[in-house]
Structure formats: structure tokens, C-alpha cells
Amino acid sequence: MLGEELHQHANGIDYSRISNVYIPSSRSFGKSQILFRDYTNRKEVELLLLELLDDVCFRLRMHQVVAQNVHLSIGYSKQTGGGFSRQKKMGRASNLSQDIFPYCLTILHTFDSGMPVRSIGISLSNTSIQKEEQMSLFEDIDQRERAYALAKTIDEIRMRYGKNSVLRASSHLEHSTARYRNGLLGGHKA
Numbered sequence: 001m002l003g004e005e006l007h008q009h010a011n012g013i014d015y016s017r018i019s020n021v022y023i024p025s026s027r028s029f030g031k032s033q034i035l036f037r038d039y040t041n042r043k044e045v046e047l048l049l050l051e052l053l054d055d056v057c058f059r060l061r062m063h064q065v066v067a068q069n070v071h072l073s074i075g076y077s078k079q080t081g082g083g084f085s086r087q088k089k090m091g092r093a094s095n096l097s098q099d100i101f102p103y104c105l106t107i108l109h110t111f112d113s114g115m116p117v118r119s120i121g122i123s124l125s126n127t128s129i130q131k132e133e134q135m136s137l138f139e140d141i142d143q144r145e146r147a148y149a150l151a152k153t154i155d156e157i158r159m160r161y162g163k164n165s166v167l168r169a170s171s172h173l174e175h176s177t178a179r180y181r182n183g184l185l186g187g188h189k190a
Helices: 002-010 042-062 097-111 141-161 178-182
Strands: 029-039 065-076 083-094 117-125
Touching (some): 042 117, 065 097
């Protein structure tokens, strides 16, 4: 049976139905970066992590989905080797950086061994379509609505005028990579 199927594929014969398109039950959105140098200062690593998270959250909002799992991977310098890759489930699904970043920091501070960092990766998974949220008695609903409105406005400005049109002030620091990455096309200088 398998030999017959291999023979057919080798001769360009395939009886698969292309109308049966595979639709994954859940998607994940992620981004990673190999850094130009080793980063030993953890505040700088946190800034780079926040910049990557902003990009991933932007993509979540463009697809109108929220994610509930955050996955962080850190690769250490070639001299020390190693790294870690861990994930954490958030209390509530979100596509706002301000909701997800504390979970990233928890993972970083829990598993980081203090070695020089050379690569960072973040992905958000367990996605679902963004819909109305259950209101909470313990949080300011108006503040949450303002946060979503601000994120939507910033997204619209970035789509119209480019990704470097609105950046965090920290993205103008010397060790930031956001402005450089936004000028790349397919990972290469445009």
C-alpha cells in the first residue's frame, strides 16, 4: 500500500482532495531575534523583550485574536551556551502588551541564570477570536477600554505611516533594536 502510494507520488499522481483544506484549531504568533552583541544588563534584555512583544501583539490585533499562553525562549552567548524555553498560561486572554509583559518578566526572572543573552524569542498561543469580555468587579473597565482604544489608534497610525512612526521612548535608546528591525524587509536591509 505505502509502496504503491510512493510510486504514484514519484510519478506525479496524487488523489488527495484539495477541497479538504486543513484549518488548525489554534494559531500562534511569535517573533525572535538574534542579537548583534551579548547583552549582560537585564534591563536592556527586558526592553528588547518588550519591543518584540509589541510587534507580536500588533499582529494579534490585526488578526482580531487574543492569546492565553505566552512562551519565552532565551539563548545565551556562544561562550557560555545554553538558555531556556518556558511558557506560562495567563489568567485572561489578551492582545495588549501591558497585560502580557508581566508574565514575560515572571518567566525571565524565574528561569534566567544571568548569563549574557544572545537571542530572544516570544510567541503567544492558545488564540481565540477577540470578542466581548466578561466584566470584572476588581478592575477599572473604563481604563481597559481606553487601553484598547489607544492600542487601536497606535496600530492605525503605524499601518498608515510606517512602524517607526510611533515608538516607545525607550526604543530610541542606544541598545534598542526596534528602529533597525522596522527598517528590515524579510530580515534584510531594504
